[in-house]
Amino acid sequence: MHSRQTVRYICEEYTSGNCYYYKSEIITHDNWKNLDSLSWSSPRPISRKTFLKQKKAGFKTEYRFIKKEPAQVLPLPLLSKPSF
Numbered sequence: 001m002h003s004r005q006t007v008r009y010i011c012e013e014y015t016s017g018n019c020y021y022y023k024s025e026i027i028t029h030d031n032w033k034n035l036d037s038l039s040w041s042s043p044r045p046i047s048r049k050t051f052l053k054q055k056k057a058g059f060k061t062e063y064r065f066i067k068k069e070p071a072q073v074l075p076l077p078l079l080s081k082p083s084f
Helices: 048-056
Strands: 007-014 019-028 038-040 044-046 060-066
Touching: 007 048, 019 048, 048 060
Parallel strands: 007 060
Antiparallel strands: 007 019, 019 038, 019 044
16 A cells, blocks of 8 residues: 555546546665665556545546547558469
């Protein structure tokens, strides 16, 4: 169980309107007294319900608005069936 200072909850919202929720924790690569060894863990997916619950409980939450262009769809050439 992490304290309010060592965990953050992230909401990434895209221009399409899709939202993705993540949790990230502070981890150490040496020991807790060595501040240079502290870093945020990789974001792990969580549910919207968990995000809202932890926000209400007072945990740190971040909202990130991602402005990415949609992927370009490239047509592939049709392949003819091989004749045996």
